[in-house]
Amino acid sequence: MSQIKQVAIVGGNHGNELTGVHLVKKFQQYPNLINRESFETLPLLGNLKAIEEGKRYIDKDLNRCFTNQGLQNPQLSSYEDTRAKAIQQILQPQNQPFVDVIVDLHSTTANMGLSLIFCDMHPLLLRLGAHLSSINPMVKVFVNQQSREGGFLRSLCELGFVIEVGAVAQNILNAELFQETEQLIYAVLDYFEGYNQGNISQINSTLTLYQYIGSIDYPRSDSGEIQAMIHPQLQFKDYEPLNPGEPMFLTFEGKDIFYEGESTVYPIFINEAAYYEKGIAMYLSQKQEEVV
């Protein structure tokens, strides 16, 4: 990768995730906070109408609209389809240099701390992850290689990734997480500045990362109603080991449901509010060490 010339920071890709919305508004007001000597940074609000209404989305999840097929289909005209095309025009303008990095700010009701979500094992992103987790133990790195095709905003460029912070409820601000996210963004920008200036460490280091394996839905009735809740022993235990035979769910009648897999997994996005409708109670990941 040659020099990084332009970075975009997106908030409010989901309109009810206020941390990103207010950080981007702050950066729009004080651009000096995010510009660096060797590159410019564009702060951008994602789903404008959903931000206005305090909802995740209006018609459909904006952060599933960035497929090549969808972006090229003039028939798709919902608010989010239209907004996705407009965002693509901003980040990938025709006949002009594209944005090199997209930092997409999200929050979650799961206890994800400060998570970085990558679509692949890009060496520069892995080194960034190793650097950030070395300076802040709340930083975790999750890699979901299947998400390249999922229509996520971050997939618009090679160095696109998500900062996912939690636990925080939808439509509220948690000042502590706001400030931690802000500091993390500055550390990201400083890292790219160092990269441009040839100032980043070339010494190998070890990164702990979590690779996507699959997702688990809530137990449901034939009509699709959930019949159990995340088990109290698993609630807020994102990135902690779940062993075969340990409880995952608690039914409304008070019965434990156990994890029946064959090996230890690391659940994340446990009890994310927006995933009930997507049929996801949690993602499962495997933990691995990577020399980067």
Add this chain to the structure above:
Amino acid sequence: MSQIKQVAIVGGNHGNELTGVHLVKKFQQYPNLINRESFETLPLLGNLKAIEEGKRYIDKDLNRCFTNQGLQNPQLSSYEDTRAKAIQQILQPQNQPFVDVIVDLHSTTANMGLSLIFCDMHPLLLRLGAHLSSINPMVKVFVNQQSREGGFLRSLCELGFVIEVGAVAQNILNAELFQETEQLIYAVLDYFEGYNQGNISQINSTLTLYQYIGSIDYPRSDSGEIQAMIHPQLQFKDYEPLNPGEPMFLTFEGKDIFYEGESTVYPIFINEAAYYEKGIAMYLSQKQEEVV
């Protein structure tokens, strides 16, 4: 007060507060859990359409629609106005005995534990509060005497009150709070059963309660945008003392804003998601001991 003949338990007065919704569904499935020898209990879902859509409300807050004026006004025809009239017909049917007790189940993103919210200092409710807080220290009693006129569902009957549990995000279930709320409901019903049977203690006891003083909004710009967040030192500190000169808010620029009142207050509903639009960052209350 003579015998209690009928109790109603309402869940989903706000459609995105899932604890009450799923408790009421459970009670509808297993009515024996909530019926007692001396009375019957009616489990009722509040805002059906909002529950379906996972929203607090469709057109307006159902839990502000129970004013006499509103209920008697045939011009009012929004979904919630119509639903409020239907609920009134169920709980106060013409020419039939009214429901004697309404237990209205709510949840909040504020750290309210298991709060009982009363409209007034009804002696039976205060004794109930003293009993419940003596068996579970998570139980707190908040009295908002101004709320009698606010159009709240609980104001439909003399012994109407709210169970408000938190902290829990909107649109998720927290299994621990679900089970604690369930046990609290059984304790309420058992108390009324004891009351009907003349089996409740007549010995005076002391109840700690919190009386509504007023509410505080977020600092806002001229255009109404919030300019600060709940201060990290105040976040999740519901029912704890806030003294003059202690921090309340943190601006997006990182500046502390202090509480400038003249005496110690006890903030509650700190950072409730649904209150951003109502101009309420928190309620202030004063703590008092009452012999009941």
